[in-house]
Amino acid sequence: MATIVLLTATGLGLGALYFLVASGLSLIFGLMDVLNFAHGALLSVGAYATWWAASGHLPGAGSDGAGFALAVVFGTAVGTVAAVVLELAVVRPLYDRPREQILATVGVGLAVPALLSGIWGADARTFPGPRALSGTVALLGARIPTNRFVLVGAALVVLVALRVFLGRTRHGLVVRAGVEDRAMVTALGTDVRRAFTLVFAIGGAAAALAGALGGLYFGSVSPGQGTSLLVFAFVVVVTGGMGSVTGAAVAALVVGLVQQFANYYAAGGLGDLSVVVLLAVVLLVRPHGLTGRLA
Amino acid sequence: MTSTQLTDRPAAPSAQASGGPPYHRITRWWPAVLLVALFAAPYSAVPLPGLLDGPIGSPGNLQLLGQCLVFAAVATGYDLLLGRTGLLSFGHALYFAAGSYLTAVLMVGGGLPLGVAAVLGLVSGALLAVLLGSVSLRVTGIGFSMVTLAFAQAGSILVARNPGSLTGGEEGLAAPAERLPDWLVGIGNTANLYWIALGYLVLTLAVVHWATHSPTGRVWEGIRENERRVDVLGLRPYGFKLTAFVLSGTLAALGGIVYLLLTGGATPQTTTSDFTLSLLVMVVLGGSGSRWGPLIGGLLYTWADQRLGDLAGSDAIAGLPPVLRVPLSQPLFLLGALFVAVVYLLPGGIARLPERLRAARHGRGGGSAGS
Numbered sequence: 001m002a003t004i005v006l007l008t009a010t011g012l013g014l015g016a017l018y019f020l021v022a023s024g025l026s027l028i029f030g031l032m033d034v035l036n037f038a039h040g041a042l043l044s045v046g047a048y049a050t051w052w053a054a055s056g057h058l059p060g061a062g063s064d065g066a067g068f069a070l071a072v073v074f075g076t077a078v079g080t081v082a083a084v085v086l087e088l089a090v091v092r093p094l095y096d097r098p099r100e101q102i103l104a105t106v107g108v109g110l111a112v113p114a115l116l117s118g119i120w121g122a123d124a125r126t127f128p129g130p131r132a133l134s135g136t137v138a139l140l141g142a143r144i145p146t147n148r149f150v151l152v153g154a155a156l157v158v159l160v161a162l163r164v165f166l167g168r169t170r171h172g173l174v175v176r177a178g179v180e181d182r183a184m185v186t187a188l189g190t191d192v193r194r195a196f197t198l199v200f201a202i203g204g205a206a207a208a209l210a211g212a213l214g215g216l217y218f219g220s221v222s223p224g225q226g227t228s229l230l231v232f233a234f235v236v237v238v239t240g241g242m243g244s245v246t247g248a249a250v251a252a253l254v255v256g257l258v259q260q261f262a263n264y265y266a267a268g269g270l271g272d273l274s275v276v277v278l279l280a281v282v283l284l285v286r287p288h289g290l291t292g293r294l295a
Numbered sequence: 296m297t298s299t300q301l302t303d304r305p306a307a308p309s310a311q312a313s314g315g316p317p318y319h320r321i322t323r324w325w326p327a328v329l330l331v332a333l334f335a336a337p338y339s340a341v342p343l344p345g346l347l348d349g350p351i352g353s354p355g356n357l358q359l360l361g362q363c364l365v366f367a368a369v370a371t372g373y374d375l376l377l378g379r380t381g382l383l384s385f386g387h388a389l390y391f392a393a394g395s396y397l398t399a400v401l402m403v404g405g406g407l408p409l410g411v412a413a414v415l416g417l418v419s420g421a422l423l424a425v426l427l428g429s430v431s432l433r434v435t436g437i438g439f440s441m442v443t444l445a446f447a448q449a450g451s452i453l454v455a456r457n458p459g460s461l462t463g464g465e466e467g468l469a470a471p472a473e474r475l476p477d478w479l480v481g482i483g484n485t486a487n488l489y490w491i492a493l494g495y496l497v498l499t500l501a502v503v504h505w506a507t508h509s510p511t512g513r514v515w516e517g518i519r520e521n522e523r524r525v526d527v528l529g530l531r532p533y534g535f536k537l538t539a540f541v542l543s544g545t546l547a548a549l550g551g552i553v554y555l556l557l558t559g560g561a562t563p564q565t566t567t568s569d570f571t572l573s574l575l576v577m578v579v580l581g582g583s584g585s586r587w588g589p590l591i592g593g594l595l596y597t598w599a600d601q602r603l604g605d606l607a608g609s610d611a612i613a614g615l616p617p618v619l620r621v622p623l624s625q626p627l628f629l630l631g632a633l634f635v636a637v638v639y640l641l642p643g644g645i646a647r648l649p650e651r652l653r654a655a656r657h658g659r660g661g662g663s664a665g666s
Contacts (some may be wrong), residue, residue, distance in 0.1 A: 035437045090635065097642075099383070102437070103579055104638045106572055111631025118621040118628060231448045231568070234441040242438060276449035280430050283442065 005142035007260050013148035015256025016155030017217060020210035021233035022240070022248040023162060024203025030179040030243020031192075031199050033098050038086055038105040039207055039233070040226030041112035045082045046208020047127075047221045048116055050075030054128045063128035072212045079208020080201050087200035092193065109227065117223040124222035127215035147216040154213055155249075158206055162245050165202075175199055179243045232259075235279050254278070333493055336360060337486035346598070354485040359601060361485075361492040361557045365550055367593030368492075368499040370577040372546035377575070378584030379507050380539040381519035383440045386447030388570040389427070390544035393420040394551025395561040396454060399468045400461050409475050413552050420548025421541060428540035432533060435522070444568060451566040467562040470555055479556060488557045495553045496590075499546050504586070506542060515539055519584075569627075573600075576634050582644025591645050603629055 021043060028036050053061040053071035061071040090108055094101045129147070136143040166172040174195045177185045185192050207226075214229065215221050236255050240247030255275055263271030337357055340350040347356045369391060376382040398416030401407045407415070431442040457464035472480050478487050506512050514535045517525045525532050555561055564570060573596065581592020603626040615623065622628050641648065 029437065033437070035440060093639070100638050100642070102383070103575070104635050106575065107631045107634035107638065109631070110569075110572060110634065111628045114625040114627035114631060115622060118625040227568075231444060235445045238434065238438050238441045238445070272452045273449050276445050279442065279445055283430055283433050 001140065002142040003264070005140045006144060007264055008257065009139070009142070009144040009148045011257035011260035012253070013145075013151040013217060013256070014260060015253040016151040017210055017214055017229065018232055018236045018256055019155045019249050019252035020158060020206050020213070021229055022236040022252055023158065023245055024199075024206040025230075025233050026237045026240065026243055026245060026248045027162075027175070027179075027199050028203045029237065031175060031182070032091075032101075032196055033182075034091060034101045034105070036105050036203070037102065037230075038090075038108040038112065039203065040228075040230035041109050042079050042083050042086070042204045042207040042226070043211040043214070043229060044113055044116055044221075044223060044226035045211070046075045046079035046204075047211030047215050047225060048075075048120065049078035049208070050212035051125060051127055051215060051221045064130045068130045072209070075212040076205050076208045079211065080205040083200045083204020083207070084197060086204070087197050091200070092196070095193070109230075113223040113227060120223075122223060124220040124225075127218070127220050129216050129219075147213075151213050151217060154209060155252075158209070159245070159249050162202070166245065171195065171198060232275065235275055239279055239282050330497070333364070334490070337489055352486075354482045357485045357489045358557065359598070361489040362554075363594045363597040364489075364492040364496045365554050365557060366574075366577065366597045367590040368496040369547055369550040370574055370581070370589040370593035370596075371496075371499050371503055372543050372550065373574045374578050374583055374589040375503055375506065375539055375543040375546070377578055378589070379503075379512065379519065380515040380536060381522075382536060382539065383437070384443045384540070384543075385440045385568060385571050385575075386427075386431075386443030386445075386450075387543070387547055387574055388566055388568065389443075389447040389450040390420050390424055390547040391551040391554070391570070392450065392454065392561070392566040393423050394548030395555035395565065396462060396468065396551075398552050398555055399470055399561045402474045403468060403471050404461055407474070409479075412474075416552055417545065417548050420551070421545040424541045424544025424548075425537070428537050428544065432536050432540065444571075447566070447568060447571060451563070451568070454563050454566045462561075462563075465563060467560050469560040475556075492553055492557055495550060499550075500590070502542070502546065511535060511538060573630075576630065578644075579634070580637050580644055582646025585644070585646040588644050588646030595645070600626065600630070 021039065024042075025036060025039050028034055028039075050071050052058070053074040054063045054068055056062060058071065058074055061067050061074060063071075086105075086108060090104045091101050094104055134146070136145050137149065138144075164172075166176050174185065174190055174192070175198070177190075178192045178195050182192055210229070211221075211226065214225060218225070232255065236248055236251045239255065240249070240251030255278065258278055259271040259275050261271075262274035266274070337352050339352050342350050347359070349356060351357075351360070369387075373384075373387050376384050376387075394416050397419050398409075398412045401412035401415055402409060405412070427443075427446050431439055431446065434442055454462045455464060462468055478484055507515065514525060514530055514532075517528075517530075518532050518535060522532050525535075551561075551565070554565070577592040577596040578589045579592070580596060581590065582588025606623075622632075637644065643651070
């Protein structure tokens, strides 16, 4: 029982991380048809900015209490700015060439982790987290690491915030309409390009937050972390149905849990493979993903 | 390589002057001239200062040239999907790695001789492409890209986990010298390996040329332009796309086997998504969908990759201030930045550069803007 509770909690934590990466990816893809290969790079930027601030380089920020919260806010802000710069400098000039947009993000996705590893070395750096989050909590006989709750909480906040933003605000309306039919929204006289920048900013913020919290989850930051998480985020986006935030949330949950349970009950490393098998099964049964959205 | 560039360059202006036939007559024969030059390379002791260290025919240079040829061929095979059919696969590394790993495992673990292992490796690589292609082609567009990436990632993880000590994990797997024929072993026989690589390149070019000019190739072209229209015409795109996928995957698997022989082992780096991305860079750099573009891109990329590595470790870079030294010491950073620059500044890649230059010159001279 204790093992199952622990595995569930860990799986949920991992699923939360996947959701944070996949939500931005899914929105950007849904609205712009751009598969953002630099999304993992945004995650790494957020992770390194948080690590940098939490290691005492930013006045007021530190590895404990309010200082750590400030470090996370700083990391998220840096990731958001990086995403906006990426959209304005790399993606927007290639507006009429969707395939070239993807290729350009591939280039950025190669260059940024290389730059990070040039500045801070290719090896993983220990991530300083607050003492309050490094312990465990007893729940149903299992000792669950506290940071899992933080991850799940953050993912829930982001999910609710995105749903409110998309469902209740004017900007959200434009984004939703753009996801459904970009040509029609443009024809009706709304400038979708501003929505693009906005969605990139939101996606970048979520990815950077995932980077900061991923540091807590893994206990370290490394240049390649973002890229390896990106692959699972892709699986989540396809499984959940592209462009759907709720679909991404459900799929992230399933993927995280399947991975953790398979890793424990089957031979080590089979969790990663089982995720891919899950994807294949979903595609065979429902080619458009869980929510049935058109790919 | 250089000799054809020299014959090609004077030909271009003459085409301008006479408007056709002599230019065509020369361009029609340059592949044959290049092939003869490449075939004779191991006999050449001419140094190419700046391009290569020492004479062309030295074992080290033949090894590098052989790798250039292999990757030029793999990029050409990859473009069968990207440039000819319009399928953006992010998992092509899997089929390349399948060819080299399966062959190596069958030799080391199964004790089979090279010929049998290579045939089995090639067939298994093709079957893997049939299996995974039939699943991933159920989604279209970018979904296909993501699914192929996920499958390739699974393969990469599998190789890294070293199941049953079969793949050698991080270390990779060396091809056992005792199972290889004598004429493929040792530094003295590098020329033979080089010729195998050249043969693989010629075979790939022939297959791609033949396939794209076949009726199936014309359907691929139709799918690339507008898949729905092909569907409406009563042809199921799925089968045609799967054919392209399997053909391209099989060529990659064969490339993996050649690479295994050339470098003497299978390395886990060839299973990673970075490897697929580098194939993508080669194709886009050279020019996707053109006959020679992926080949040029593959040659250039492999050569630059090698030389950038040398440059990154050189003293000239170590002496620079940190602002310049840090980015310049990262080959992947240079590569990524170069790739973004090519996407922006060179749409259509290097293969379309002469055409674009000509159009620009006409635009300036004649007044009418050439597009």
